[in-house]
Amino acid sequence: MGPRLKLFLPLILFALLAITLFRGLGLDPNEMPSALIDRPLPAFNLPALGQTGMVSAADVTGQPALLNVWATWCVSCRVEHPYLKQLAQQGIPIFGLNYKDDDLAAQRWLEELGDPYRFNIADREGTLGLDLGVYGAPETYLLDATGVVRYRHAGVVDEKVWQTILEPLYLALSKGNGVP
Amino acid sequence: MIPEIGHFALIIALCLALILALVPAWGAWRGNSVAMALAPSLAIGLLVFVGISFICLTTAFLQDDFSVKLVASHSNSLLPSIYKFAAVWGNHEGSLLLWALILALWTAAVALFSSQLPLLVLSRVLSVMGGISVGFLSFSLITSNPFARLLPAAPADGSDLNPLLQDPGLIIHPPLLYMGYVGFSVAFAFAIAALLGGRLDASWARWSRPWTNIAWAFLSLGIMLGSWWAYYELGWGGWWFWDPVENASFMPWLAGTALIHSLAATEKRGLFKSWTVLLAIFTFSLSLLGTFLVRSGVLTSVHAFATDPARGMFILVFLAIVVGGSLTLYAFRAPAVSSRVSFGWVSRESLLLCNNVVFLVATLTVLFGTLFPLIVDALGLGKVSVGPPYFNAVFVPLMALLVPLMGLGPVSRWKRDAVERWRGELAIPAVVAVLCGITLPLLHAPYNIWVALAVLLSSWLVLGLARDLWQRLRSASSAGQGLARLTPGYCGMLIAHLGFAACVVGIVATSQYSVEHDLKMSPGDSRVLAGYEFRFVEVVQVRGPNFVADEARFEVTRDGVPVASMGPQKRRYLASGSVMTEAAIDAGLFRDLYVAMGEPVGSSGAWAMRLHFKPLVRWMWLGAILMALGAFTAALDKRYRRQREVIHSSGEAVLRGA
Numbered sequence: 001m002g003p004r005l006k007l008f009l010p011l012i013l014f015a016l017l018a019i020t021l022f023r024g025l026g027l028d029p030n031e032m033p034s035a036l037i038d039r040p041l042p043a044f045n046l047p048a049l050g051q052t053g054m055v056s057a058a059d060v061t062g063q064p065a066l067l068n069v070w071a072t073w074c075v076s077c078r079v080e081h082p083y084l085k086q087l088a089q090q091g092i093p094i095f096g097l098n099y100k101d102d103d104l105a106a107q108r109w110l111e112e113l114g115d116p117y118r119f120n121i122a123d124r125e126g127t128l129g130l131d132l133g134v135y136g137a138p139e140t141y142l143l144d145a146t147g148v149v150r151y152r153h154a155g156v157v158d159e160k161v162w163q164t165i166l167e168p169l170y171l172a173l174s175k176g177n178g179v180p
Numbered sequence: 181m182i183p184e185i186g187h188f189a190l191i192i193a194l195c196l197a198l199i200l201a202l203v204p205a206w207g208a209w210r211g212n213s214v215a216m217a218l219a220p221s222l223a224i225g226l227l228v229f230v231g232i233s234f235i236c237l238t239t240a241f242l243q244d245d246f247s248v249k250l251v252a253s254h255s256n257s258l259l260p261s262i263y264k265f266a267a268v269w270g271n272h273e274g275s276l277l278l279w280a281l282i283l284a285l286w287t288a289a290v291a292l293f294s295s296q297l298p299l300l301v302l303s304r305v306l307s308v309m310g311g312i313s314v315g316f317l318s319f320s321l322i323t324s325n326p327f328a329r330l331l332p333a334a335p336a337d338g339s340d341l342n343p344l345l346q347d348p349g350l351i352i353h354p355p356l357l358y359m360g361y362v363g364f365s366v367a368f369a370f371a372i373a374a375l376l377g378g379r380l381d382a383s384w385a386r387w388s389r390p391w392t393n394i395a396w397a398f399l400s401l402g403i404m405l406g407s408w409w410a411y412y413e414l415g416w417g418g419w420w421f422w423d424p425v426e427n428a429s430f431m432p433w434l435a436g437t438a439l440i441h442s443l444a445a446t447e448k449r450g451l452f453k454s455w456t457v458l459l460a461i462f463t464f465s466l467s468l469l470g471t472f473l474v475r476s477g478v479l480t481s482v483h484a485f486a487t488d489p490a491r492g493m494f495i496l497v498f499l500a501i502v503v504g505g506s507l508t509l510y511a512f513r514a515p516a517v518s519s520r521v522s523f524g525w526v527s528r529e530s531l532l533l534c535n536n537v538v539f540l541v542a543t544l545t546v547l548f549g550t551l552f553p554l555i556v557d558a559l560g561l562g563k564v565s566v567g568p569p570y571f572n573a574v575f576v577p578l579m580a581l582l583v584p585l586m587g588l589g590p591v592s593r594w595k596r597d598a599v600e601r602w603r604g605e606l607a608i609p610a611v612v613a614v615l616c617g618i619t620l621p622l623l624h625a626p627y628n629i630w631v632a633l634a635v636l637l638s639s640w641l642v643l644g645l646a647r648d649l650w651q652r653l654r655s656a657s658s659a660g661q662g663l664a665r666l667t668p669g670y671c672g673m674l675i676a677h678l679g680f681a682a683c684v685v686g687i688v689a690t691s692q693y694s695v696e697h698d699l700k701m702s703p704g705d706s707r708v709l710a711g712y713e714f715r716f717v718e719v720v721q722v723r724g725p726n727f728v729a730d731e732a733r734f735e736v737t738r739d740g741v742p743v744a745s746m747g748p749q750k751r752r753y754l755a756s757g758s759v760m761t762e763a764a765i766d767a768g769l770f771r772d773l774y775v776a777m778g779e780p781v782g783s784s785g786a787w788a789m790r791l792h793f794k795p796l797v798r799w800m801w802l803g804a805i806l807m808a809l810g811a812f813t814a815a816l817d818k819r820y821r822r823q824r825e826v827i828h829s830s831g832e833a834v835l836r837g838a
Contacts (some may be wrong), residue, residue: 007514011507018500023558082759106696112778112788115632
């Protein structure tokens with residue numbers, strides 16, 4: 001029965017794969033593991049992209065805002081970019097977290113494609129990303145006026161995501177602050 | 181009315197597929213030849229009804245029937261007709277119907293072109309394919325009905341096809357890709373039929389070979405078109421991203437490459453029987469897995485379809501039945517004892533074995549990299565993503581390992597060969613290859629060691645082929661007669677291996693030598709890039725059928741001689757409002773010039789521009805076309821059409837090259 005047993009190996013491997021895929025179906029790759037929800041943004045002190053100063057968590061507080069994780073190596077970020085510009089034109093404050101990227105490439109990208117961000121945090125080593133639990137770009141965090149993370153969206157923010165998920169939350173946060 | 185006819189035809193097709201899956205298989209089991217003989221006509225009936233259904237959906241698109249939900253959300257009255265046609269498969273439901281249509285096409289083709297097959301085998305093969313059709317047709321009808329209506333509130337106009345998909349390359353990319361994916365179902369069905377029959381001899385390998393070659397050729401073309409499309413349409417000059425969806429098409433290709441070579445050994449020498457059957461199952465399973473990954477939403481990707489967990493569940497169950505069922509059958513029926521055919525370590529057999537190992541490792545590497553984020557997530561260890569560095573780090577050395585062996589392949593002999601003989605045959609090619617590797621990269625400064633290595637390996641491969649061809653021609657009385665004596669199988673191998681060499685050079689040269697400049701340019705500015713002067717003349721407004729665009733006019737000269745006029749565009753599509761970059765490319769055999777527009781900078785009329793110089797980038801796609809051509813040529817070999825008795829008695833077939 002020895003050699004015959006060996007022929008069952010592919011079947012066993014496939015069974016393991018199928019179980020993984022089954023587990024995978026129940027998981028949404030765009031869903032946030034909720035560790036940071038309703039917790040303040042991790043403390044950081046990082047350079048601002050293209051500027052000389054440093055920025056910290058205090059710089060993104062004051063109003064509800066989006067924190068968008070992006071990089072020039074990220075294909076989907078390019079897809080997302082035009083919509084972020086639209087949002088910025090509507091007056092939604094967006095801060096950028098330029099994640100594990102080359103500063104020059106990132107600045108070129110902003111010059112070429114337009115810049116929707118108030119400013120960009122240059123997270124070259126991905127340290128802030130690690131604290132945030134970023135697993136890939138693009139990701140967008142909704143912060144309230146005190147810098148507490150209220151929601152995370154992994155993946156591209158497009159019109160549908162904005163209108164069905166982020167905008168209602170954003171409006172609710174804005175109302176709470178008395179900002180129209 | 182027409183959509184309802186389509187829907188109805190699809191239901192009839194499902195019924196026919198069910199009968200095809202059950203009745204001939206039952207006939208084969210009970211020895212009932214009447215039931216078995218039904219199979220070919222059922223297969224053709226299946227094609228007719230899926231065809232009617234597909235035509236009905238196409239008609240709905242061409243006639244702008246926006247009461248059909250699918251048309252309303254993926255088409256628009258302003259869309260040019262050709263794109264209305266392409267929009268049929270530019271979405272999940274329609275592409276699934278296309279998949280079912282192509283499966284029916286392959287099934288009918290097997291029914292029509294297999295008159296030399298014993299009825300027993302044919303009925304089993306067609307039944308297996310009918311079973312796969314049942315899966316896909318019910319998937320379509322239950323979870324993704326393309327004919328669903330939007331009544332009574334039909335919109336006045338549709339919301340337009342994704343502008344990324346409004347492109348000539350994308351009209352034929354999905355059909356070609358599916359021809360490949362689905363084509364592997366034939367090899368799969370033959371393997372299952374052989375397992376069911378308990379006869380894993382050389383004949384099933386010979387029957388599968390032409391089908392596998394054709395499927396592989398289509399898949400190569402499909403992948404090539406996808407890469408080419410990404411290059412000129414996505415607007416940043418890349419051509420491969422190791423994206424999960426790309427990987428989904430690449431894995432069956434890699435496994436299929438191993439299968440083609442393993443089938444050769446099984447047919448010619450009766451070797452690796454169980455292994456080849458497993459590869460056939462594996463290859464088609466990867467096609468199905470690709471479908472699962474693309475449509476279930478378990479992985480994020482730029483070009484995944486709109487996803488739905490119910491669909492994912494359906495494909496997973498289907499996958500479990502098809503793959504689980506066939507692997508169970510394999511475990512019980514595959515010959516457990518290793519074949520008594522022996523071969524020496526220095527022989528064509530062991531080279532083919534190496535090929536199999538390399539391609540299998542490559543497939544598993546890609547599979548692992550694609551699924552790793554999912555596995556980590558499923559184990560609750562967090563979320564990760566796997567990027568190009570991983571794939572490149574594993575893939576490049578594997579290919580570098582493969583090519584030296586590929587050079588030996590054609591000159592090697594079956595059974596037992598001698599290293600001394602190889603040394604005698606290949607000493608000159610080896611020396612010339614080293615010389616080429618050293619000298620050819622000198623044509624392009626600065627000297628690049630990776631390009632040198634790629635040229636060295638490719639010329640080794642090409643010269644090995646040339647040496648073997650020369651040997652064959654020399655033994656004939658005249659060159660013409662020698663050429664006439666070459667079998668299509670041999671010519672196909674020659675062309676495909678040449679294509680592979682071109683691909684290697686193209687990929688390495690492009691990655692190493694490309695020059696890219698992103699800069700701000702105003703009309704009147706010029707910029708020199710790799711000896712070419714790009715002059716930005718002006719920006720004009722142009723209007724297309726369903727978009728308006730800013731077009732930048734460029735004049736390119738080299739040493740004062742005009743080379744090209746280029747007009748990259750920034751398009752705004754009217755229906756959706758989305759903005760697309762349309763790059764301008766001046767293509768050439770030895771270099772591409774590439775200009776894409778970014779955004780306007782400031783108010784002075786300046787634009788961000790992206791200028792690329794890409795040497796030998798065409799070689800990559802040309803190589804893929806040659807590979808496909810080679811596979812088609814090999815499938816033409818007469819011996820696949822000869823009666824089986826003849827081949828059974830002939831020992832000389834064994835001695836001829838693969």
